[in-house]
Amino acid sequence: MVILSNDLGLAFCKLGDSSWTTLEDNDNPGLLLTPTDLAYSSEDQLFYCTDSYSDSDLDAWNLRNPCSPRRIDIKAGLVYGTPDYPESEKKLRNYSSLIQYRNYLAMESHSGDVLLVKRFVAGAADDGTIIDTDNSDHGQNFSFKTLRFDVSRFNTTKRGWDYVTDLGDGVLFVGLNHAFHLSATDFAPGVLIPNSIYFNVDVRMRCDDIGIYNMQDFTIKSIFPSHLHPFNNIWLPTPIWFTPNPENK
Template structure:
């Protein structure tokens, strides 16, 4: 596995990484048994419009053999809402733009192999890769073998997630206001898109349940399941030591005061830096009405979310999975710290409104955080 490279996506069995020294993204297939094609390079993020320049510098001028590193000059106007005349430029190092700069990367299909050609129009190269970049404000795409990323003009910014629908041959990008952009990139020279506004998104039962009881945030995920476009809102408790947070894997009928000390240590997080998933709510998008509708049951489906391209599996085909459930890995990038990192993983049962963790709570750090990898045969 690649070392010292943050994973920014997982799609069709391939993992996407950012190289920490030069910030060149690349694809890696951990399931491929051939030594010849484990990696596929992608265009440098220097080709994105917010990158103004790159320069080499010596890491330690006083060292007998200083190493050369790269520093990037970024336009803040391109990655913020600052007015152009007030915008400044920012010099950053590769380690500072790993998770921040490419927040999500998904593919329309697995790349064609063997991968010899640098010509993205070569026969069989149907794979299109789309990314949320520049924080969360822009979209860009490329094909394996391209020399540069193509920025998508017309994209509105503030994106929370991105998926590809093989049914509709569209990339769907969701904004923070829950509107949807549908992008058709089958003709790379002429991208087409449609916007579905959703002004009346309902906060949901869990939002009202947690509001006032916890200091929480939430992360949104798009998933295509049984032909429907779903949004999953993941509620994450912050600074849980301040609220003596009880992990929701226990039912509401449990009497916390009657548990023993070992159970209590597993239930209560003891650090202000701790965070933990409280639960999920689910909505389905009605394209005819352009609105989100609450979903109370996923049927026989199991959904998988995290830093991966979200996907859905049938528990009839995979009976070892729990139906009507959401399998999640730690994806709270803002919460990663030296005390807690990668620990927030589990299975959420929608009907029971409870979570079953993968690991004991004492395991505070799992670094790098786990990521779902779904072979393309699924």
């Protein structure tokens, strides 16, 4: 399954097909599908997807019978257990220019649970200073930079989301391609940093906006190659993550 250009729908193909089949909700013909990300669950054989019109809503698609694909409206809008952030985090998250830019979906590697990852960005000058884009004249040169992430886990009983403040040995990877979750213990010690989110450039991000977000202390470590110039205002081929094979550790 793929998301069509500019989040304007979904399409799928099966083995032997020579073309893609676009999806339409059979129960709501004409319903505009606006997915922002999707993830496949091998446990229940469903494709989960988020919608651009909702921060935390969730749909699922059943393609077990490709001739009759079905959309499942899960209605998972509520979020439970807001973390008690330290004052510094509360102040930053209330900053007027901080915006929620992108939602990602990933399947937790061992449990198979659905994880929702929210990426927050703000306008930043070349030296990293945060710019209040709501109150500036936009004459200052800036681009968007990642500052924080929120993670929540889908609760099948509550039909909502539980905040996740600690990923344990889990590691998330997000960017322009699909998001995924790995366990640091499946790899040699030191290969992956547990309880972290590895992120790279998305569409509106700075070209050097590549780093590791620490879920415990809310810090970000840049992993942009130091010998390269960021070329902040030039479009370059966007880097993507690939999934390694833990057996080759």
